[in-house]
Amino acid sequence: MRRRLAGYLFILPYLFVFIPFVVLPLFIGMSLGFFQWEMLSPVEPRFVGLQQIRLAFNDPYFWNALKATSLFVLFCVPMTVILSLTIALGLHAIKQRQSIYRSIFVLPMMVNITVVGLLWRWMLNTDFGVFNGYLKYFGIQIPWTGEPGWAMLSIIMLTLWWGIGAPTIILLAGLKHIPKQYYEAAKVDGANSVRRFVSVTLPLLKPSLVFVLVTQLIASFQIFGQTFIVTKGGPNNSTRVLMHHIYETSFVQYRIGYGAAMSMLLFLVIVVITLIQYFLVKER
Amino acid sequence: MKYRRFIEFMVLVLAIIFLLPMLLIVLTSFKSEAEILNFSSLLPKNWTLSNYVRLFSNHEEIPIAVWTINSFLYASTTTLIVLIIDSLAAYGLARMNLRFSKTILAIFIATMMVPAQVQLIPTYLILNKFGWLDTMLAIVIPPTANAFGIFLLYQFFKKIPKDLEEAAALDGCSRLRMFWHIALPLSKPALATLGLLVFLGSWNDFLSPLVFLDSSDRLTLPVGIATFQSSYYSEYSLTLAAGTIATVPALLAFLIFQKSIIEGIAHSGLKD
Amino acid sequence: MSRIIYWLKQFVICALLGLFILTLLMRVGGGFIDSNKVHIRWWNMFAGPDGQHALGMVRSFNQSHSNIHVSMQRMDFNTFYSKVFVAGLGGRSPEVFVVHADLLPRFVEAGLVRSLDDLIDQSDIELNDFNSNVLETVIFDKKVFGIPLDIHPMGMYYNATLLEKSGIIDEFGKAKPPETSEEFIDALQKLSSDDHRAFVLTWARINMYTVMRQFNGEMFNEDFSICTLNSDENIRALEYIVELIYEHKLIPKPQNIDPYTGFKQGKVGMVFEGPWMIHDFMKQNNFKVKVSKIPMIGEQHATWTNSHCIVIRSDISDKKLDAAWALTEYLSNNSLQWANGGQVPARKSVRESEGFKAMSAQMKFAEQIDHAVYFPRVQFLFEFLAEFDLAIERALTGKMSPTEALNHATERINETIKRHKSIYIK
Known part of the structure; x- marks a missing residue:
């Protein structure tokens, strides 16, 4: 019994910050979703139940934002996983100068979003930017932020560049952990390199891959800074993601209650997707 | 062995692609405002510390x-x-x-x-x-x-x-x-x-x-x-x-x- | 090698630890407040070069007022309003802050700002020192809620070197900026070439608002109960620009985030921009930049404008009120210093001073005050502008026809009016 108590004592310091700064804000934030509270209205907040959830379902911009977010997640997450896996495999295969290369891929993660945003806005500028400046020599001009499809691609490129570091080192660490004997055994059995990758690397890397997939999904659904600074949601609202819509609703239009209701929906979407993923992975 | 060379080459290419925007930040910070505006090359034509001086002097x-x-x-x-x-x-x-x-x-x-x-x-x-x-x-x-x-x-x-x-x-x-x-x-x-x-x-x-x-x-x-x-x-x-x-x-x-x-x-x- | 790394690591750990303790000590030791002074905070959205002039004014105010200390915080436009609003929630609004004239209705309605009539009565600020169209933006129910610091109408910047090269000149061979719609089209045709553009839409929102108002367009009916964004006049204005883009190919399709960059590079002949760009545009030394009035593209003169208004929080304590008002008065009286940043002082007396007359570019902006138009005075301006932006973007990029885009926006804005009425009016 005393032992148990001691165990909980170990958790206690964490609870001191967890309760006031995670549980309480979450509870308040969620309950705000049931109130119609417009900050700049002289009318007091009033309880409206699920009315604002219904409002969100009838709000074309909510659906548009959900669509933009899903599109981003759908393309960015697999691309992040594939690219980081490719880089990790490459880094793993070379023995010399590995730490230099590794640092290069982690480097962008350390630049803050204000600077990253400014840099990419400049590089992507259609008429006067760095990319099109070089592409001109090939006679190509791309409307990087001018067309919905290209704008989304630009945001994905930026995100890949900025965020590839963390998944790469996680996967690299996973690769380092696979015992060499497995490969040697596979070689003896006459498996070629593709075969070895499919039957040794992938299964043994699965936990790392799942971890990367889950954390990337959670993070991607909450994408905000990149689109907010670089494309400002345009063109034609094509990169106006959910967090952006929620931010504008709460902090520009001052509709706190409605913003909270939509955040709640976003939270639910993330939880459902994560659970689906969890069960899909568990089955095998 | 050839295979490994090839991989290292690919990693090098990827690394350069990832490094370029970083270089752009660092190198451009040594350019004058006018040169930044009319981008012509990655390397500054005239290296200047003026941006850093402005940053630290005021x-x-x-x-x-x-x-x-x-x-x-x-x-x-x-x-x-x-x-x-x-x-x-x-x-x-x-x-x-x-x-x-x-x-x-x-x-x-x-x-x-x-x-x-x-x-x-x-x-x-x-x-x-x-x-x-x-x-x-x-x-x-x-x-x-x-x-x-x-x-x-x-x-x-x-x-x-x-x-x-x-x-x-x-x-x-x-x-x-x-x-x-x-x-x-x-x-x-x-x-x-x-x-x-x-x-x-x-x-x-x-x-x-x-x-x-x-x-x-x-x-x-x-x-x-x-x-x-x-x-x-x-x-x-x-x-x-x-x-x-x-x-x-x-x-x-x-x-x-x-x-x-x-x-x-x-x-x-x-x-x- | 690993030995070196080991020692390097030890060294860095020690250095970081030392720095950490040092900064902690500095934090604990420093930061005392001079209790003899009244401290007030002034928040504004003067990020970038504007802020330097504002800081200069605060510095001289602090020097000349021994009993007051003002600390200024500047943020960019978007974050400023979010922050002021969140601060208001916690009862921590700054004593003095700046609100754009067109957003004042919302702040007044929410009761976040104080009416200033009692203070104005006792001071030497005369209300008739402001133009009537500027003054009416700060009056609600016959009460004054803010002191306009400046007025910043949009003007036309032109690359005089480029205009002269393209033969858009007066009888002396100097660049002659277009003033009428015929001259504007003529200039567009003469300036278009493979290596430069005649004109780009920079901030499409204020560019288009200006054109619509020039075509006699109104955004709302008299009492703001019905949105008239899809009126024939507005549609005609939008169609006019859309035709210049797609039929005559004289204006590039807007698809950029920072379109003014091209102007700074000397690759664009003319842009419509606000006075806040003066310093940035004028410092180009390989070509000449000048300012003129916005040409009359439509049927009448009009140009978008806005003002920075100084406001005082509504629940300010008596002790701080005097200091807050002293700052407000000081900023208004010394708005000539503010004009150095590019803005046009809101007070006529300041504009008539020799100091202001020496600022030739600012003078050009000032010439437009009489036909300068603000955004509609509605409490839901942010919601209106969001729809407005989307509609003109859709039309200008060819995603929708002007009529379709404006109809769509009008429908949404009318819904907002309904919602606003149901929630805000008790």
């Missing part, structure tokens, strides 16, 4: 030294607290045979999924009640509720062999001492990884210093850098120079600790 208007010290102070304090409370909690959950440890851990992990913006206004109201707004506490304390750290360290502590602690228990070692003398030293790599990620997160955080701090002598680098740009105007030269400066400490930390960090993730129990 202390009243751009107190970049103060911002840097603040950023450093906030980030390192947050990191220190996270390391202490997360490792304690993770140890309690992993090694103390608590009945609900799995459930508690799951609850902690679930909070990682809450969008940050949901918490902004409630956190502001709570901090206001505590009287912490516009103080260091407002920036340092809320992000210390870091579930990711508990998750990471939990996996690590789980792997510590039981006999080590049993032997210590026979010697009359208390739980706290076991934690301090056995668990922590064995998990240095994980602590280094967690420390770096928390430090970076705090170092680059924009929203909370912006909303929770008022006094300009308490602001941080990212918020300070943002004042070089207005909605319809951007000072590329100053922003890129300040961006370079803001990146250096993070880079140094990574280069020095990177060996421990890779080990930290390798052993973090992501295997199973």
Whole structure:
């Protein structure tokens, strides 16, 4: 019994910050979703139940934002996983100068979003930017932020560049952990390199891959800074993601209650997707 | 052998692609404003330190030294607290045979999924009640509720062999001492990884210093850098120079600790 | 090698620890407040070069007022309003802050700002020192809620070197900026070439608002109960620009984030921009930049404008009120210093001073005050502008026809009016 108590004592310091700064804000934030509270209205907040959830379902911009977010997640997450896996495999295969290369891929993660945003806005500028400046020599001009499809691609490129570091080192660490004997055994059995990758690397890397997939999904659904600074949601609202819509609703239009209701929906979407993923992975 | 050469070549190509935007930031910060505008080559034609001089010479208007010290102070304090409370909690959950440890851990992990913006206004109201707004506490304390750290360290502590602690228990070692003398030293790599990620997160955080701090002598680098740009105007030269400066400490930390960090993730129990 | 890294690591750890303790000590030791002074905070959205002039004014105010200390905080436009609003939630609004004239209705309605009539009565600020169209933006129910610091109408910047090269000149061979719609089209045709553009839409929102108002367009009916964004006049204005883009190919399709960059590079002949760009545009030394009035593209003169208004929080304590008003008065009286940043002082007396007359570019902006138009005075301006932006973007990028885009926006804005009425009016 005393032992148990001691165990909980170990958790206690964490609870001191967890309760006031995670549980309480979450509870308040969620309950705000049931109130119609417009900050700049002289009318007091009033309880409206699920009315604002219904409002969100009838709000074309909510659906548009959900669509933009899903599109981003759908393309960015697999691309992040594939690219980081490719880089990790490459880094793993070379023995010399590995730490230099590794640092290069982690480097962008350390630049803050204000600077990253400014840099990419400049590089992507259609008429006067760095990319099109070089592409001109090939006679190509791309409307990087001018067309919905290209704008989304630009945001994905930026995100890949900025965020590839963390998944790469996680996967690299996973690769380092696979015992060499497995490969040697596979070689003896006459498996070629593709075969070895499919039957040794992938299964043994699965936990790392799942971890990367889950954390990337959670993070991607909450994408905000990149689109907010670089494309400002345009063109034609094509990169106006959910967090952006929620931010504008709460902090520009001052509709706190409605913003909270939509955040709640976003939270639910993330939880459902994560659970689906969890069960899909568990089955095998 | 040829095959390996090819891989290294591919990695080199990818690395160059990833490095170019970084080089663009650093090299451009040595260009004059006019040269930045009319981009013609990656390398500056006339190297100039004028942007850095402007950044450091006008202390009243751009107190970049103060911002840097603040950023450093906030980030390192947050990191220190996270390391202490997360490792304690993770140890309690992993090694103390608590009945609900799995459930508690799951609850902690679930909070990682809450969008940050949901918490902004409630956190502001709570901090206001505590009287912490516009103080260091407002920036340092809320992000210390870091579930990711508990998750990471939990996996690590789980792997510590039981006999080590049993032997210590026979010697009359208390739980706290076991934690301090056995668990922590064995998990240095994980602590280094967690420390770096928390430090970076705090170092680059924009929203909370912006909303929770008022006094300009308490602001941080990212918020300070943002004042070089207005909605319809951007000072590329100053922003890129300040961006370079803001990146250096993070880079140094990574280069020095990177060996421990890779080990930290390798052993973090992501295997199973 | 690993030995070196080991020692390097030790060194860095020690150095970081030392720095950490040092900064902690500095924090604890420093930061005392001079209790003899009244401290007030002034927040504004003067990020970028504007902020330097504002800081200069605060500095001289602090020097000349020994009993008051003002600390200024500047943020960019978007974050400023979010922050002011969150601060208001916690009862921590700054004593003095700046609100754009067109957003004042919302702040007044929410009761966040104080009426200033009692203070104005006792001071030497005369209300008739402001133009009537400027003054009416700060009056609600016959009460004054803010002191306009400046007025910043949009003007036309032109690359005089480029205009002269393209033969758009007067009888002396100097660049002659277009003033009428015929001259504007003529200039567009003469300036278009492979290596430069005649004109680009920079901030499409204010560019288009200006053109619509020039075509006699109104956004709402008299009492703001019905949105008239899809009126024939507005559709005609939008179609006019859309035709210049797609049929005559004289204006490039807007697809950029920072379109003014091209002007700074000397690759664009003319842009419509606000006075906040003066410093940035004028410092180009490989070509000449000049300012003129916005040409009359439509049927009448009109140009978008806005003002920065100084406001005082509504629940200010008596002790701080005097200091807050002293600052407000000081800023208004010394708005000539503010004009250095590019803005046009709101007070006529300041504009008539020799100091202002020496600022030739600012004078050009000032000439437009009489036909300068603000955004509609509605409390839901942000919601209106969001729809407005989307509609013109859709039309200008060819995603929808002007009629379709404006109809769609009008429908949404009318819904907002309904919602606003149901929630805001008790």
